[in-house]
Amino acid sequence: MLPPKTEQELLQRANELAGKTFFNLSKELHKKIPDNLLTEKGWLGQLLELALGASAGSKPEPDFKELGIELKTLPLNAQHQPKGSTFVCTASLPCATEWQQSNVYQKLKCILWIPIEADPNIPFAERRIGAPILWRLTTVQEKILKQDWEELTEMLTLGDYQNLTARVGTYLQMRPKAANSKVLRESINRESEKQLIVPRGFYLRPHFTKQVLR
Amino acid sequence: MLPPKTEQELLQRANELAGKTFFNLSKELHKKIPDNLLTEKGWLGQLLELALGASAGSKPEPDFKELGIELKTLPLNAQHQPKGSTFVCTASLPCATEWQQSNVYQKLKCILWIPIEADPNIPFAERRIGAPILWRLTTVQEKILKQDWEELTEMLTLGDYQNLTARVGTYLQMRPKAANSKVLRESINRESEKQLIVPRGFYLRPHFTKQVLR
DNA sequence: CAGGATCCAGACGTGGATCCGT
């Protein structure tokens, strides 16, 4: 699938997916639903990348590079509310200098959200894809996210890992992001000494993503 | 195979390999000689790592970390002379500051050379492993290598890629080191601008490795 | 003959995310 050339083309493709079950989509794309979903957590997200022509790959670029649009699933619980937090990007030193140049801002400024059913009572194959939401950060949201990012980034830069827990931040938080807790990476602590830390990533809290659903 | 605990133990293991054919060793280790040797160029080197208990892995550390000893094959032609150049390590920015802290010095200061037959007239499976040579850099050799390294490193740091060819250096040279010539990496040129260059590695010239054979 | 080109294995990092115990 080639990347969409315009925002309209992307939205059209996404609208065509709305209402389909995971089974429908996987069949159309000739992909088998994994036997063990516990070990292929990102499978549906990657299926949607394929379905929409996102340029897969682990680059610090939007999924739709030419359009400047990021793709994200938005798993919803039985009450049609965001089920959990949303991964944004990894956090690594040296951090960006300014908010608008940060990976976080680049990821968040424009997102095509695809709501998906994630109520565990619905069998996986029968869950449906929702209507897409092309969303842009508002001024008010950006102000708070910028504050969060600056606070978290400063703690990271200072090497203040003691206080850098998932409790910090209003909309944005930092949590572990690694294969497991034994994975360590070299970093610098506040005394400028080398230190091994658990790699971390930025996540959006559920009470932020609720706003996406209006 | 556990790593050898002492230099003596390592040398004993290496001496036990001397005289064996590639067929002998591969059979002992229950490894099949590859059908296509053109596409598994490093196969024997990796077999020797296994045979000697080298800690495999692509780290900037000696193969025998505790002993500070690096392992290298030394392919010999029909005249029992080094057949070609010897890869040392990749060259990447930011380069080390001082010779003694450089990856090149760390790799070269102490090497266990394993001569191997590489005369194309001998069928691969019948080629033999030679007697190991535990070798340390001499003061005279180090002086020239240091000069080479400093010259090459300065050109790399300055971004002087025009003149940074494989012709520079007495004992040490820099040559492409990548999957193919289309692989490019971001770097900085002498005007401090971003530039895409072919990744390079450090290599020892044959007239240097000849000295290893006395 | 040697400078430039090439190939595999394995570790690692990022992006896709969800799991799960308190």
Next chain:
DNA sequence: ACGGATCCACGTCTGGATCCTG
């Protein structure tokens, strides 16, 4: 409920080197 832990895919990079053409 959520903070900490975990899992797959895949591209990249390094270390093991040799190939190949003028």
